[in-house]
Amino acid sequence: MADHPRPPEPRQTDLPPGPSDADVIRRERDRLQLVVADLSRKIKSLEEQLETATTMTEVTPVIASRPELRKTLSSLVRRVAMIVQGEKCAIMLYNPETGVLEVLPPAMGLTEDQAKAFKVRATEGVTGQVFRERRSLRYDDAARDPRTIKDNVAFLHVRSGVTAPLIIKRRDEDEHVVDEQCIGVIHVFNKRGAPGFNDDDMRLLEMLATQAAAVISNAQLYIKIQEEKEQLEATFQSIQSGVIVINRAGKISLVNAAARQICGVSEADVAGKPYAEVFTDGEVARLLGDAVRHDEELAREITLVTPARGERIYQAQTTLIRGENGSTQNIVAILNDISDIRNVERMKTAFVSTVSHELRTPLTSIKGFISTLLEDQEEYYDKDTRIEFYQIIDEECDRLTRLISDLLNISRIEAGRALELVLSEVNLYELCVRVCNAQQSYTTKHQVVCAVPPDLPPIIGDQDKIDQILTNLVGNAIKYSPDGGTVTVDGRDDGDSVLLSVQDEGLGIAEHHRDKIWERFHRVDDNVDSQAVSGTGIGLYLVKHLAEAHGGDVWLDWSEVGVGSRFMVRLAKVPPKQGE
Ligand code: ADP
Numbered sequence: 193m194a195d196h197p198r199p200p201e202p203r204q205t206d207l208p209p210g211p212s213d214a215d216v217i218r219r220e221r222d223r224l225q226l227v228v229a230d231l232s233r234k235i236k237s238l239e240e241q242l243e244t245a246t247t248m249t250e251v252t253p254v255i256a257s258r259p260e261l262r263k264t265l266s267s268l269v270r271r272v273a274m275i276v277q278g279e280k281c282a283i284m285l286y287n288p289e290t291g292v293l294e295v296l297p298p299a300m301g302l303t304e305d306q307a308k309a310f311k312v313r314a315t316e317g318v319t320g321q322v323f324r325e326r327r328s329l330r331y332d333d334a335a336r337d338p339r340t341i342k343d344n345v346a347f348l349h350v351r352s353g354v355t356a357p358l359i360i361k362r363r364d365e366d367e368h369v370v371d372e373q374c375i376g377v378i379h380v381f382n383k384r385g386a387p388g389f390n391d392d393d394m395r396l397l398e399m400l401a402t403q404a405a406a407v408i409s410n411a412q413l414y415i416k417i418q419e420e421k422e423q424l425e426a427t428f429q430s431i432q433s434g435v436i437v438i439n440r441a442g443k444i445s446l447v448n449a450a451a452r453q454i455c456g457v458s459e460a461d462v463a464g465k466p467y468a469e470v471f472t473d474g475e476v477a478r479l480l481g482d483a484v485r486h487d488e489e490l491a492r493e494i495t496l497v498t499p500a501r502g503e504r505i506y507q508a509q510t511t512l513i514r515g516e517n518g519s520t521q522n523i524v525a526i527l528n529d530i531s532d533i534r535n536v537e538r539m540k541t542a543f544v545s546t547v548s549h550e551l552r553t554p555l556t557s558i559k560g561f562i563s564t565l566l567e568d569q570e571e572y573y574d575k576d577t578r579i580e581f582y583q584i585i586d587e588e589c590d591r592l593t594r595l596i597s598d599l600l601n602i603s604r605i606e607a608g609r610a611l612e613l614v615l616s617e618v619n620l621y622e623l624c625v626r627v628c629n630a631q632q633s634y635t636t637k638h639q640v641v642c643a644v645p646p647d648l649p650p651i652i653g654d655q656d657k658i659d660q661i662l663t664n665l666v667g668n669a670i671k672y673s674p675d676g677g678t679v680t681v682d683g684r685d686d687g688d689s690v691l692l693s694v695q696d697e698g699l700g701i702a703e704h705h706r707d708k709i710w711e712r713f714h715r716v717d718d719n720v721d722s723q724a725v726s727g728t729g730i731g732l733y734l735v736k737h738l739a740e741a742h743g744g745d746v747w748l749d750w751s752e753v754g755v756g757s758r759f760m761v762r763l764a765k766v767p768p769k770q771g772e
Contacts, residue, residue, distance in 0.1 A: 261411045261414065261415075262297075262298060264407065264411070265283070265296070265297075265298060265407070265408070265411065266298045266300075268283075268404055268407055269281040269282070269283060269298065269299060269300040270300055272378065272380065272397070272400050272404065273300050273301070273380055275396060275400060276354065276380045276389065276393050276396055276397050276400070277382075277389075277393065278353075278354070278380030278381055278382055278389075279301055279350070279381060279382050279383055280299070280300055280301030280302060280348065280350060280379075280380070280381040280382075281299065281300040281301065281378070281379065281380045281381070282295050282299035282300070282302055282307065282310065282378070282379045282381075283295070283296045283299070283358070283376065283377075283378050283379075283404065283408065284296065284310070284312070284319060284376045284377050284378075284379065285358075285375055285376035285408070286314060286323060286374070286375060286376050291313060291314050291315070292311050292312065292313050292314065293311065293312050293313075293314060293319050293320070293323060293376055293377065294310075294311050295307040295308070295310050295311075296376070296408065301381070302348065306347070306348060309347070310344075310348065312342065312343050312344075313342075316342035316343070317339065317340060317341070317342035317343035317344075318331065318339050318340050318343050318345075318353070318355050319343050319355065319377055319379070320342070321339065322355045322356065322357050322377045323357060323374055323376065323377050325357075326357045326359060326372075326374050327357065328354065328355060328356040328357065328394045328395075328397060328398050328401075329354070329355050329394075330352070330353065330354040330355070330388065330389045330390075330391075330393070330394050331352060331353055331388070332351070332352045332385055332386035332387070332388040333351055333352070333385050333386065334346060334350055334351050334352065334353060334381075335351065340353070345379075345381065348381060349383060350381035350382060350383055351382065351383060351384060351385035351388065352381070352382045352384060352385055352386065352388025352389055353379055353380065353381040353382070353388070353389070354379075354380050354388075354389040354393055354394050354397050355377050355378070355379045355380075355397075356377065356378050356394070356397040356398045356400075356401035357374050357376075357377055357398075357401060358374065358375050358376045358377060358378055358401050358404060358405035358408065359372055359373065359374050359375075359401070359402060359405055360372070360373045360374075360375055360405050360406065360409045361402070375405060375408065375409060376408075377401075378397065378400075378401045378404055380393075380397060428446070428448055429448050429449050430449075431448055431450060432450055433450060433526050433527060433528045433529075434448065434450045434451030434452075434453075434454040434455065434506075434525075434526065434527035434528075435447075435448045435450070435451055435524065435525070435526055435527075436448075436451050436467075436471075436476075436480070436524070436525040436527075437522055437523070437524050437525075438467050438480060438484070438522065438523050438525075439521065439522050439523075440484065440487075440519075440520045440521060440522065440523070442466050442467050442468070442480070442481075442484050443464055443465065443466055443467070444462050444463055444464065444465050444466070444467055444470060445463060445522060446463065447462055447463075447470070450527075451527060453498075453500065453501070454496060454498070454501070454504075454506065454527050454529070455471055455473060455476055455496065455498070455527075456473070456496075456498035456499070456500065457470055457471070467480045467481075468481070473496060475494040475495065475496060475508075476494070476496070476508070476525070476527075479492065479494065479508050479510060479525060480510070480523065480525060483510040483512070483523045483525070484523060487512065487520055488512070489509070489510055489511055489512055490508075490509070490510045491507070491508070491509045491510075492508055493505060493506070493507055493508070493530070494506050494508050494527075503531075504529055504531045505529070505530055505531045505534050506527045506528060506529055506530065506531075507527075507528045507530045508525060508526070508527050508528075509525070509526050509528075510523055510524065510525045510526075511523070511524045511525075511526070512524075536713070539712075539713035539714065539715075539729065540713060542713065542715075542729075543713045543728060543729060543730070546726065546727065546728050546729070547595075547599070547728055549726065550595055550726060550727075550728055551592065551595065553726070554588035554589070554591045554592045555588075555592070557584065557585075557588050558585050558588045558589065558592075561581045561582075561584055561585050562585065564581065565578065565581055587633075587634065594660070594663065595728070597660070598660075598728070598730055598731070598734055599730075601660075601734055601737070601738070602712065602730050602733070602734060605733075605734075605737050610741065611657065611737060611738060611741040613653065613654040613657060613741055613742070613767060614654050614655075614656070615652055615653065615654060615767070616652070616653075616654075616655060617650050617651075617652060618650055618651055618652070618653045618654075618655050618658055619650045620644065620648050620649075620650065620651060620658070620683060620690060620692070620763075621644050621645070621646050621647075621648045621683075623655070623658060623659060623662065624642050624644040624648075624662060624681050624683060624692070625642050625644070626659075627659060627662045627663050627666055627681070628640045628641070628642040628666065628681055629642075630663070631663070631666045631667060631670060631679075634670070635670050635676075637675075637676035638670050638673060638676050638677060638678070638679055639677075639678045639679070640666065640670070640678075640679045640681070641678055641679065641680045641681070642681050643680055643681065643682040644681060644682060644683040644692070645683065645684070648683045648684070648685065648690065649685050649690065649765065651690055651763055651764070651765045651766070652765065652766045652767060653742050653763060653767055654741075654742070657738045657741070657742070658738075658742070658763065660734070660735075660738060661735050661738050661739060661746070661761060662681070662692065662694070662761075664731045664732070664734065664735050665694040665735065665746075665759050665761070666679060666681060666694055667731070668731060668732070668759075669694050669695070669696035669698065669757070669759075670696075671725050671727065672696065672698040672699045672725060672757075673696045673697055673698030673699070673756070674698070674699070674724070674725070675698075677696060677697030677698060677756070678696075678697055679694065679695070679696045679697075680693075680694070680695045680696075681693070681694050682695070686762070688764060688765055688766075689743075689744060689762050689763055689764050689765060690762070690763050690765065691760060691761070691762055692760070692761045692763070693749065693758055693759065693760050693761075694758070694759045694761075695750075695756065695757070695758040695759075696756050696757055696758075697755070697756040698756055698757065699753070699754065699757075700751045700752045700753040700754055700755050700756055700757055701716065701748065701751045701753070701757055702716070702753050706748055706751065709732050709748070710732050710733060710736050711733060712729065712730055712733040713728075713729040713730065713733075714729050714733075715727060715729040732746075735761075739761055739762070739763065741767070742763045742764060742767045743763070743764030743766075743767045743768045744761060744762040744763040744764055744767075745761075745762050746759060746760065746761045746762070747759070747760055
């Protein structure tokens, strides 16, 4: 039904008929001007709101909406058709990306399909000519007129038509036109042929087109602003830092999703409420209160506890947004979670002190034994005792070397450099036996059992680094079994790789530490037993990187607090090429 030509709207009965009736035209034009003025006002107000929104001040609800604009455009095409005495009217806008003019819906007297299909290149037809030359045209016989062939207006079932350019003029303060831009054309069609539209109709349409162009350009601007606003909203909501905006009276303007989560605010819509009602937690309320009271920008570290996130440390900062007169309009508070940074800092401090301790202990022992031997001119100590002293010095030197080598490897990893492997064929069985014997020699409380089968296949790897992996794991198994017990090292062939396991009967590792033990500097400090064991918290971190460098992995296979643990290492038989 919609493709039936719609009759022109009836003229008002109290006015004399006739398209050239000056009163009707003037009235309609005035009405149209009112529509334009109204829309301009709405858009201006929206622009102002958006400007304030970008500086994070209070946003009042948007007055106009897109369906309203559609209504405005619909009444615009209807009025234009009525004034110019046309049956159909369509606005076409130029799409710079495609170089084609397309119908801006709603069009009057055209079905949706017709409107969609009506597309004309800017280089073709009456549409293109009017757009390019910025000059109106009219025609009486669309079917025969060579100019309209490319417009293909015949499929719209019309004979005569008049087309005017849609020109936006920008003026300076003195109302001088400083810029002109053609954004499209407006068509008015009739089914009837000659006499179709005359020159007066054409002038009239030109006049109306200028106003229509203003409406459309404002509408486009409005949509653009609206889209930008939505984008801004989405960005604001997706920021990971918590952002709270309040006005100077302490009423909330905005709270993003992250801030709601950080502060445990479940209610989504808190705009307009006093901040003290929403942020019941002392720290945030105090920060906002201080910023409002003292009218100054603050920065402080606050600790918040919520059921969802537990205890977290935040760097909180307030910024004052000032209006044109310099007075504070809004206060923006930004909360950044720095718990991890603080945690690493704390662990680093602990690390420095433990490393110093770990370095000093063997050095003190080495120095003590060497001094004793040097002072023993009288040969007070027998040969066996002296050998025992030398062995202790030797072991302590090994301990120092291991620690220094660990530290060097850590600094390589931290610097983002790959751990360089010196590859050769490694007999894992022999290596395991060696490590087990060495570790057994340091303890009398434990039995270090090497259950690795002698026929365990050799792999290509870095002998020293695999030694380091196993020494660390067996060393830990001994360290964290303060009451002694058996430490078993086992291994088996597993296709492309070899699996090694180190099991102990020691302290075990509580569930909540199992992921964290692989982080650098992380040490379990839940109980006095684990606290009593000296260590740096870098062993497992390094083991993981060393195993990965060998195309393998290491994981905690089993652990039970107070019962023991089993660590597993997988090493590829042939490690990946370095740098891959
Ligand atoms: P370090 O032993 O120097 O503290 P590691 O990185 O080797 O550092 O180990 C990290 C933490 O994991 C240790 O502090 C310890 O609490 C825990 N851990 C490691 N191995 C064992 C084990 N076999 N049994 C119990 N806890 C262990």
